[in-house]
Amino acid sequence: MTIALVIEKLQKSYGTVKAVKNISFQVQTGEIFGILGPNGAGKTTTIRCICTLSQPDAGQIEVGGVSVIDNPRAARRRLGYVAQEVALDKMLTGQELLELQGAIYHIPNKVAKERISELLQLLGLEEYANKKTGTYSGGLRKRLDLAAGLLHQPDVLVLDEPSVGLDIESRFILWDFLRKLKAAGTTVVITSHYLEEIDALADRLAIIDQGEIIATGTPSELKNRVGGDRVTLRIREFSPPDEAEKAKHLLESLPFVEEAIINSAQGNSLNLVVTSQSNPLTQIEQSLAAADLPIFSMAQSRPSLDDVYLAATGRTLMDAELAAAGSRDLKAEQKQAMK
Amino acid sequence: MSQTITPAKFDLLSPKREISAKTDENSNNWADFIQETIALTKRLFIQLQRRPSTLIAGIIQPFMWLVLFGALFDNAPNNLFGNDLGYAQFLAPGVIVFTAFSGALNAGLPVMFDREFGFLNRLLVAPLASRFSIVAASTIYIISLAFIQTGVIVGASALLGAGLPGLAGLGAIALIVFLIVLGVTALSLGLAFALPGHIELIAVIFVTNLPLLFASTALAPLSFMAKWLQVIASLNPLTYAIEPIRYLYLNNHWTIKSMVMETPWTSISFTGVILILLAFDAVILFAIQPLLRRRFA
Ligand SMILES: Nc1ncnc2c1ncn2[C@@H]1O[C@H](COP(=O)(O)OP(=O)(O)OP(=O)(O)O)[C@@H](O)[C@H]1O
Numbered sequence: 045m046t047i048a049l050v051i052e053k054l055q056k057s058y059g060t061v062k063a064v065k066n067i068s069f070q071v072q073t074g075e076i077f078g079i080l081g082p083n084g085a086g087k088t089t090t091i092r093c094i095c096t097l098s099q100p101d102a103g104q105i106e107v108g109g110v111s112v113i114d115n116p117r118a119a120r121r122r123l124g125y126v127a128q129e130v131a132l133d134k135m136l137t138g139q140e141l142l143e144l145q146g147a148i149y150h151i152p153n154k155v156a157k158e159r160i161s162e163l164l165q166l167l168g169l170e171e172y173a174n175k176k177t178g179t180y181s182g183g184l185r186k187r188l189d190l191a192a193g194l195l196h197q198p199d200v201l202v203l204d205e206p207s208v209g210l211d212i213e214s215r216f217i218l219w220d221f222l223r224k225l226k227a228a229g230t231t232v233v234i235t236s237h238y239l240e241e242i243d244a245l246a247d248r249l250a251i252i253d254q255g256e257i258i259a260t261g262t263p264s265e266l267k268n269r270v271g272g273d274r275v276t277l278r279i280r281e282f283s284p285p286d287e288a289e290k291a292k293h294l295l296e297s298l299p300f301v302e303e304a305i306i307n308s309a310q311g312n313s314l315n316l317v318v319t320s321q322s323n324p325l326t327q328i329e330q331s332l333a334a335a336d337l338p339i340f341s342m343a344q345s346r347p348s349l350d351d352v353y354l355a356a357t358g359r360t361l362m363d364a365e366l367a368a369a370g371s372r373d374l375k376a377e378q379k380q381a382m383k
Numbered sequence: 384m385s386q387t388i389t390p391a392k393f394d395l396l397s398p399k400r401e402i403s404a405k406t407d408e409n410s411n412n413w414a415d416f417i418q419e420t421i422a423l424t425k426r427l428f429i430q431l432q433r434r435p436s437t438l439i440a441g442i443i444q445p446f447m448w449l450v451l452f453g454a455l456f457d458n459a460p461n462n463l464f465g466n467d468l469g470y471a472q473f474l475a476p477g478v479i480v481f482t483a484f485s486g487a488l489n490a491g492l493p494v495m496f497d498r499e500f501g502f503l504n505r506l507l508v509a510p511l512a513s514r515f516s517i518v519a520a521s522t523i524y525i526i527s528l529a530f531i532q533t534g535v536i537v538g539a540s541a542l543l544g545a546g547l548p549g550l551a552g553l554g555a556i557a558l559i560v561f562l563i564v565l566g567v568t569a570l571s572l573g574l575a576f577a578l579p580g581h582i583e584l585i586a587v588i589f590v591t592n593l594p595l596l597f598a599s600t601a602l603a604p605l606s607f608m609a610k611w612l613q614v615i616a617s618l619n620p621l622t623y624a625i626e627p628i629r630y631l632y633l634n635n636h637w638t639i640k641s642m643v644m645e646t647p648w649t650s651i652s653f654t655g656v657i658l659i660l661l662a663f664d665a666v667i668l669f670a671i672q673p674l675l676r677r678r679f680a
């Protein structure tokens with residue numbers, strides 16, 4: 045196994061905001077590597093540093109052994125970048141945009157034309173090739189952007205939240221395509237805040253939160269690491285803290301309960317980790333009934349990546365998203381992002 | 384008839400670059416620079432072709448300058464602007480230079496919008512031989528527009544009685560227009576990379592455009608001006624473009640040694656003016672280098 049991408053102690057701040065505090069990971073050649081994290085975790089910042097759009101404050105990034113910082117031009121040849129926001133020239137047709145893309149990667153015209161027609165075919169864009177991109181739907185725009193990122197056959201294709209805003213069908217087409225890409229030997233780095241997406245696609249992943257890595261590994265490694273099945277329990281729809289606390293103590297004393305966490309962002313619901321056991325739900329029900337505590341809802345599930353996140357941060361990805369959504373100044377950021 | 388063809392699709396997605404993009408070793412910087420410049424220029428012309436209003440406005444505007452300013456001074460005393468010199472003849476060089484200058488000054492706007500819409504990132508993540516190809520493409524585009532506009536102005540002025548310079552004179556006009564467009568386009572693109580957004584860029588264009596027009600000899604000769612304005616006008620690059628063109632309009636017989644311009648301090652020959660414009664371009668191209676190289680925060 046060779047290494048396609050190395051990120052070593054990456055740091056990047058915007059003014060006083062430490063967008064990336066300390067991120068290190070390695071991506072093997074030919075794998076799909078996922079970067080999972082809530083809004084504002086530092087995914088885009090990391091990607092922008094990889095793709096030579098931002099200068100890191102500290103740290104090293106190497107693509108195929110080439111330093112992105114010392115030799116950006118050689119690194120750019122090896123990288124394909126599909127940005128979070130698709131930016132096409134609405135006056136150009138898809139064909140014209142790809143021809144421009146070919147030229148700025150210095151692909152000989154004839155070769156570029158062939159590749160363009162093959163890629164358009166592969167991505168189901170032929171009938172739109174000669175239409176202006178201004179008339180494209182969101183899914184078409186994303187597919188064209190993908191074709192553009194792949195035109196020069198990069199060693200590493202980097203996609204920043206490619207499925208945001210895509211309908212389910214386009215999303216599955218994209219996933220299928222990325223798997224083909226992997227089968228053909230291209231290394232893929234993809235960021236997402238959808239657990240399912242990373243779970244379904246990634247060979248390995250890093251979970252990042254507030255500019256730091258909180259876990260890396262394969263999806264099943266990470267899930268196994270957080271132990272047995274999960275039980276999500278709500279005493280009431282919104283349980284008072286003392287009641288939740290009481291239930292927590294009660295349940296922790298059960299022999300098959302490994303851990304109990306109160307999730308305050310979810311109306312003080314309880315998240316339990318249970319050892320694989322015949323029937324935890326009945327026993328939980330019984331012991332709560334014995335203590336005169338009601339049950340609003342209860343469900344058992346296999347651990348998910350969200351549990352990995354929860355175990356590390358004490359909140360679910362969804363909660364983190366909601367919290368982040370309230371605290372960001374999107375306008376100021378957009379302005380900054382252009383700098 | 385049995386040919387084995389490796390499945391194209393598999394090849395297509397694999398990271399083998401020998402058939403497509405150049406590698407680090409075999410890349411030829413000049414060839415790369417030319418290829419990317421042509422492609423970027425082509426984009427600008429496709430946009431123009433599909434959105435020709437820029438060109439139409441660009442032709443109507445100088446025409447209106449000619450007619451309106453011409454009419455403004457229609458009853459000015461004879462010979463006010465020099466011996467046997469009508470205002471139309473006086474005005475044409477000013478309008479030629481000012482039109483080219485305005486076009487070039489606005490060259491940064493599309494780049495700024497590319498930046499704001501994220502399209503510029505597409506160029507910045509690509510292995511461009513040099514970001515000067517963005518400057519080169521804009522210059523080629525603006526100079527082409529400026530030549531069309533200049534042609535129209537020269538033609539219209541001829542009809543309005545300004546006369547027509549000879550072939551060498553037209554060539555000299557083209558050279559001067561090129562030099563002023565190159566420097567100002569580069570300056571505008573540098574600003575597009577440096578300023579925070581299009582509002583700021585428009586503000587800079589706004590406060591530069593007309594003041595530079597009035598502080599040049601486009602509309603009135605130096606001798607009409609207050610002393611302090613004479614000094615400013617004699618430092619204004621526009622004046623260095625306008626005066627030699629005006630000389631060409633008035634003198635059928637000229638050489639590169641002809642004294643084409645008077646300043647409060649000295650007279651300058653045609654060669655001298657060209658050298659000054661070249662220096663102006665060189666300074667700007669040199670100054671914007673770090674701005675182009677700068678990576679975006
Ligand atoms: N240009 C900027 N100027 C100032 N702060 C920024 C800028 N870009 C990002 N930030 C801040 O840095 C942090 C990380 O942002 P980043 O865009 O990398 O997150 P992300 O993981 O990509 O989020 P999302 O899922 O919303 O795309 C956030 O706190 C954000 O507010």
Ligand SMILES: [Mg+2]
Nearest residue numbers: 087088128205
């Ligand atoms: Mg992002």
